[in-house]
Amino acid sequence: MSETISVEESRQLDNKTINEIGIPSMVLMERAGLKIYEDMIHNDDLDLSNTLILAGTGNNGGDGLVVARLLSTHGYKVSILTVGNPDHASDDHKKQQHICDYYEIPKVFLNERFDNYTTLVDALFGSGLSRNVGGDFATVIDKANASDAKIHAIDIPSGLNGDTGEVMGTAIEATSTSTIAYAKEGMVKAAAKPYTGKIFVDDIGIYKGLVAETK
Numbered sequence: 040m041s042e043t044i045s046v047e048e049s050r051q052l053d054n055k056t057i058n059e060i061g062i063p064s065m066v067l068m069e070r071a072g073l074k075i076y077e078d079m080i081h082n083d084d085l086d087l088s089n090t091l092i093l094a095g096t097g098n099n100g101g102d103g104l105v106v107a108r109l110l111s112t113h114g115y116k117v118s119i120l121t122v123g124n125p126d127h128a129s130d131d132h133k134k135q136q137h138i139c140d141y142y143e144i145p146k147v148f149l150n151e152r153f154d155n156y157t158t159l160v161d162a163l164f165g166s167g168l169s170r171n172v173g174g175d176f177a178t179v180i181d182k183a184n185a186s187d188a189k190i191h192a193i194d195i196p197s198g199l200n201g202d203t204g205e206v207m208g209t210a211i212e213a214t215s216t217s218t219i220a221y222a223k224e225g226m227v228k229a230a231a232k233p234y235t236g237k238i239f240v241d242d243i244g245i246y247k248g249l250v251a252e253t254k
């Protein structure tokens with residue numbers, strides 16, 4: 040496994056790339072969504088016949104909405120379940136939801152049965168997880184894990200502590216994970232394997248240090 044970083048370092052690199060270097064956050068989100076989509080369509084472990092995006096209301100959820108739109112515009116059957124209050128969604132999440140609405144991607148709700156789906160995309164939390172998971176989020180995670188569907192996680196399996204690899208209340212048990220820029224330290228620990236599954240590391244242009252001087 041290549042270099043790993045802490046969750047805080049990951050957030051600092053995101054912020055540096057956006058606010059100091061100047062790559063807009065929506066550009067990074069589009070790049071992340073495209074890389075995650077490509078990881079999924081080339082992943083023989085996943086059956087994309089009927090996919091459900093489990094979206095939180097932050098930028099991890101925003102990544103999931105980009106994946107939803109890309110699946111839909113490429114002819115795959117996909118729906119969206121948003122967990123949390125959409126009114127409190129991040130700016131980029133709201134922009135991505137507007138795009139999904141344009142493409143009329145179906146929305147489902149908390150009473151949805153997950154066994155109708157072949158793949159679930161975990162876009163609930165990424166580097167923003169800050170406390171034990173509870174309430175509707177815990178219910179959705181437990182329901183996802185109990186379903187027959189395979190799960191593909193975005194950035195960090197939701198509920199897994201990205202630094203320690205510990206479960207924070209409950210955590211997604213993913214078949215595979217597309218992590219952004221670098222794997223997080225907790226994800227590569229032996230105890231984390233049942234939660235991360237196979238890890239894809241997606242380079243989306245997040246700052247990784249100045250380019251080495253060409254000889």
Ligand SMILES: NC(=O)C1=CN([C@@H]2O[C@H](COP(=O)(O)OP(=O)(O)OC[C@H]3O[C@@H](n4cnc5c(N)ncnc54)[C@H](O)[C@@H]3O)[C@@H](O)[C@H]2O)[C@H](O)CC1
Nearest residue numbers: 053064067071097098099164165166167168169170171194
């Ligand atoms: N622009 C960028 O920085 C990029 C980020 N990427 C993706 O974005 C996430 C990080 O997004 P962020 O909005 O900071 O946080 P999350 O989406 O992980 O979390 C959402 C939100 O949830 C709240 N929260 C935290 N813990 C809990 C909890 N236990 N229960 C309920 N709610 C909770 C908290 O308010 C968070 O803000 C990163 O992982 C990437 O997936 C892009 O990929 C690249 C650009």
Ligand SMILES: [K+]
Nearest residue numbers: 164193195197
């Ligand atoms: K996630």
